[in-house]
Amino acid sequence: xxxxxxxxxxxxxxxxxxxxxxxxxxxxxxxxxxxxxxxxxxxxxxxxxxxxxxxxxxxxxxxxxxxxxxxxxxxxxxxxxxxxxxxxxxxxxxxxxxxxxxxxxxxxxxxxxxxxxxxxxxxxxxxxxxxxxxxxxxxxxxxxxxxxxxxxxxxxxxxxxxxxxxxxxxxxxxxxxxxxxxxxxxxxxxxxxxxxxxxxxxxxxxxxxxxxxxxxxxxxxxxxxxxxxxxxxxxxxxxxxxxxxxxxxxxxxxxxxxxxxxxxxxxxxxxxxxx
Amino acid sequence: xxxxxxxxxxxxxxxxxxxxxxxxxxxxxxxxxxxxxxxxxxxxxxxxxxxxxxxxxxxxxxxxxxxxxxxxxxxxxxxxxxxxxxxxxxxxxxxxxxxxxxxxxxxxxxxxxxxxxxxxxxxxxxxxxxxxxxxx
Numbered sequence: 001x002x003x004x005x006x007x008x009x010x011x012x013x014x015x016x017x018x019x020x021x022x023x024x025x026x027x028x029x030x031x032x033x034x035x036x037x038x039x040x041x042x043x044x045x046x047x048x049x050x051x052x053x054x055x056x057x058x059x060x061x062x063x064x065x066x067x068x069x070x071x072x073x074x075x076x077x078x079x080x081x082x083x084x085x086x087x088x089x090x091x092x093x094x095x096x097x098x099x100x101x102x103x104x105x106x107x108x109x110x111x112x113x114x115x116x117x118x119x120x121x122x123x124x125x126x127x128x129x130x131x132x133x134x135x136x137x138x139x140x141x142x143x144x145x146x147x148x149x150x151x152x153x154x155x156x157x158x159x160x161x162x163x164x165x166x167x168x169x170x171x172x173x174x175x176x177x178x179x180x181x182x183x184x185x186x187x188x189x190x191x192x193x194x195x196x197x198x199x200x201x202x203x204x205x206x207x208x209x210x211x212x213x214x215x216x217x218x219x220x221x222x223x224x225x226x227x228x229x230x231x232x233x234x235x236x237x238x239x240x241x242x243x244x245x246x247x248x249x250x251x252x253x254x255x256x257x258x259x260x261x262x263x264x265x266x267x268x269x270x271x272x273x274x275x
Numbered sequence: 276x277x278x279x280x281x282x283x284x285x286x287x288x289x290x291x292x293x294x295x296x297x298x299x300x301x302x303x304x305x306x307x308x309x310x311x312x313x314x315x316x317x318x319x320x321x322x323x324x325x326x327x328x329x330x331x332x333x334x335x336x337x338x339x340x341x342x343x344x345x346x347x348x349x350x351x352x353x354x355x356x357x358x359x360x361x362x363x364x365x366x367x368x369x370x371x372x373x374x375x376x377x378x379x380x381x382x383x384x385x386x387x388x389x390x391x392x393x394x395x396x397x398x399x400x401x402x403x404x405x406x407x408x409x410x411x
Contacts, residue, residue: 012330013330013333014330014331014333014334015326015327015328015329015330015331015333015334016330016334017327021334023334023338025341026334026337026338026341027334027337029337029338029340029341030333030334030337038391040388041379041384041385041388042379042383043378043379045377046377046378046392047375047376047377047378048374048375048376048378048392048395048396048399049374049375049376049399050373050374050375050396050399050400050401051373051399053399053400054375054399055395055398055399057391057395074377077375077377078375081375082375083372083373083374083375084372084375085368085369085370085374085375085376085377086376086377087377087378087379087380088377088378088379
């Protein structure tokens with residue numbers, strides 16, 4: 001079973017059919033993991049387990065959704081990585097998102113499915129059509145999650161053609177792309193001056209709702225100008241902007257683009273161009 | 276039916292009785308003129324409701340027990356240890372598959388943080404009253 005399936009099985013085992021019943025501390029307790037809150041040095045959370053009992057210590061946060069995600073993450077380690085020792089989750093959410101440590105990724109996947117199980121989250125998303133950040137914020141309140149985790153989960157469930165990306169003035173930080181969006185679409189490494197995200201970050205001008213943009217504003221592909229995306233942005237952590245893109249349906253059927261990205265093709269095959 | 280040795284959940288008693296009754300009946304009695312598929316569907320629906328109820332009760336029990344568990348949270352070690360001793364124990368624990376540990380690297384850990392983790396190991400029953408060195 002995947003980490004997400006393990007988490008969702010736990011939700012099903014406890015007969016949870018309403019987001020309000022996702023009491024993450026009680027779920028942890030049922031798994032013999034006690035949750036405590038304490039200031040920690042350089043960590044979001046720690047986990048100490050002996051045989052089949054554990055104590056997870058979570059750094060208190062003003063954002064309850066963040067605390068709940070940390071609990072879900074530690075429960076993920078407890079369910080998936082029992083008997084192992086590893087470094088704790090660091091206290092920088094950006095580093096966690098960029099982390100490529102397999103165990104951390106697995107625990108994050110577990111937490112996302114535990115707090116927003118498909119059986120409850122997918123129908124909620126479906127009822128919203130094409131949710132923007134405002135609607136995602138309502139969902140986040142309903143599931144007691146952070147807006148960031150909720151937005152990432154929207155891309156994860158892969159029911160809508162979305163790309164969630166984070167940029168700073170120096171460029172692309174990280175992105176989550178719905179799995180059915182063709183990999184040929186290559187996000188720009190730097191913000192285009194015509195993007196709303198650039199206006200927000202550099203000129204502090206905020207566009208309040210999602211608006212259409214030519215594809216070339218967001219993608220490096222030569223043919224991007226023939227397509228259209230819907231862009232919405234909101235402030236991320238200091239000096240960063242979060243962007244939610246909806247791709248038009250024609251972009252999902254676009255053919256493979258051999259000229260984009262770091263891989264190049266010639267008569268003998270493909271190669272990766274060094275920067 | 277023999278009396279249960281320990282108190283049982285009302286729902287479990289009901290399910291046992293229901294199951295006992297069903298096994299004692301003939302096929303005709305069970306169907307009682309109804310279509311077998313309809314009876315099966317009804318039975319499965321009842322079972323599903325019962326499972327759901329049992330699961331909800333499990334979550335309810337966990338919620339109720341949380342407060343009691345928190346009351347025990349202040350138990351510490353019997354004998355004080357130093358930060359270095361605590362780190363030595365944690366190092367041993369990190370290398371044993373009986374323990375699960377997610378923390379900062381031990382060499383980055385302050386004495387205070389090491390002692391905090393050590394106390395949790397004790398509360399989980401890993402160490403006999405402040406013995407250091409071997410986490411067994």
